[in-house]
Every structure is written in C-alpha cells, then in structure tokens.
Amino acid sequence: MGFYDFSMPLIHGEEKVFKDYAGHVVLVVNTATKCGLAGQFEGLEKLHQAYQAQGLNVLGFPSNQFKNQEPGSNEDVAKACEINFGVTFPLFAKIDVNGENEAPLYTFLKAEKKGLLGRDIKWNFTKFLIGKDGTVLKRYAPQVAPEKITSDIEKALAA
Numbered sequence: 614m615g616f617y618d619f620s621m622p623l624i625h626g627e628e629k630v631f632k633d634y635a636g637h638v639v640l641v642v643n644t645a646t647k648c649g650l651a652g653q654f655e656g657l658e659k660l661h662q663a664y665q666a667q668g669l670n671v672l673g674f675p676s677n678q679f680k681n682q683e684p685g686s687n688e689d690v691a692k693a694c695e696i697n698f699g700v701t702f703p704l705f706a707k708i709d710v711n712g713e714n715e716a717p718l719y720t721f722l723k724a725e726k727k728g729l730l731g732r733d734i735k736w737n738f739t740k741f742l743i744g745k746d747g748t749v750l751k752r753y754a755p756q757v758a759p760e761k762i763t764s765d766i767e768k769a770l771a772a
Contacts, residue, residue: 616747619718624675624687624704637668638769639743640762641722643710644673645682646693648737654698656759660766661702667770668745671702674718676710679737683707710734725749744769 616639620630642657654673661671675690677683683690687706694700708716711733722741723732726749740753742765751765 614721616721616743616749619721621708621716621718622706624691624706626687626706629703629705634670634743635747636745637670638664638745638766639670639672640766641672641674641718641741641743643676643708643719643734643737643739644694644704645676645679645737646690646697647682647684648679650736650738650755651698653738653759654694654700658698658700658702660759660763664766664770665702669766669770673700673702673704674710674716675704675707676737677707678709678711678734682737710739722749722752726752728752729754742766742769745772 617632617635620628623629640660645651657671660669675683690707691704694704710716710719719734726741728735736755738755741749742751742762744750750769753762
C-alpha cells in the first residue's frame with residue numbers, strides 16, 4: 614500500500630481520495646489549534662500560498678492526542694483554523710496519529726520514516742514531505758518551522 618492508495622474524510626465530511634495528489638508534492642502535518650506550536654499554521658499557510666500553483670499540497674490532520682490540545686469538534690477546529698490562523702489549505706477530520714486507533718495513513722507514514730526517537734509521533738506539528746511519486750521523502754520534528762523546509766519543498770517540486 615502506498616500514499617496514493619489512501620482516502621480520508623475532510624473536516625466537513627466529504628471523502629478525499631489521495632490519488633488526486635499524484636504528481637504533486639504533499640506536506641502532511643498533524644495539527645492542534647491550542648498547541649504552543651499553533652503559530653506554525655501561519656507558516657504552513659504561507660507555504661501553501663507560495664507553492665500551491667507549482668504543485669504543493671499542504672494537508673492538515675487535527676489530532677487531540679497530545680495534552681488535549683484539540684478538544685473541539687471538527688467544526689470548531691475548522692473555524693479556529695480559519696479565523697485565528699487564516700488557513701485555506703485542506704484540513705481533514707480529527708484522527709489519532711498513534712496507538713490502537715491510529716489512522717492507517719499515519720501507520721504508513723511512520724513505517725516509511727522514523728523520527729529521531731523512534732516510530733511514534735511525539736507531538737503536534739510533525740511533518741512528512743511526500744514526493745510527486747508518492748514516496749515519503751522526509752520527516753520533520755515538530756519544532757522545525759515550516760519556512761525551514763522551503764529548500765526541500767523546492768527540490769521536490771523540481772524533481
């Protein structure tokens with residue numbers, strides 16, 4: 614199973630088929646609006662605005678698995694992202710990124726690229742860069758700001 618074999622519900626309920634992203638570069642991020650790193654939404658939106666026309670897709674996956682930092686409903690999350698951070702990139706329905714109920718997408722991503730401290734996602738705003746062919750190119754720790762991965766995005770877009 615590869616990246617393009619997945620489909621998941623967007624935050625408002627409609628199913629998104631990942632085959633739609635074939636030939637594009639994708640940045641997958643687990644998010645939380647009440648996290649101390651939530652300012653990264655702005656950086657992610659800047660990447661989305663700067664590179665969307667060249668084929669970058671930023672995808673946000675809200676999760677409440679870290680210190681109850683995403684406790685609201687999908688509707689609450691969508692509103693907070695839009696109003697507080699100006700997010701226009703796609704957000705998906707809330708998921709688990711670790712454990713017994715983790716989303717299969719995250720099982721796949723973590724198997725492809727382990728983190729510094731192992732397989733599990735350690736915190737909100739862990740990022741995975743997916744190449745045009747669906748290959749997981751890199752995994753970035755939560756504290757890596759979106760603007761710090763611009764050169765990797767540009768390389769992936771040029772490939």
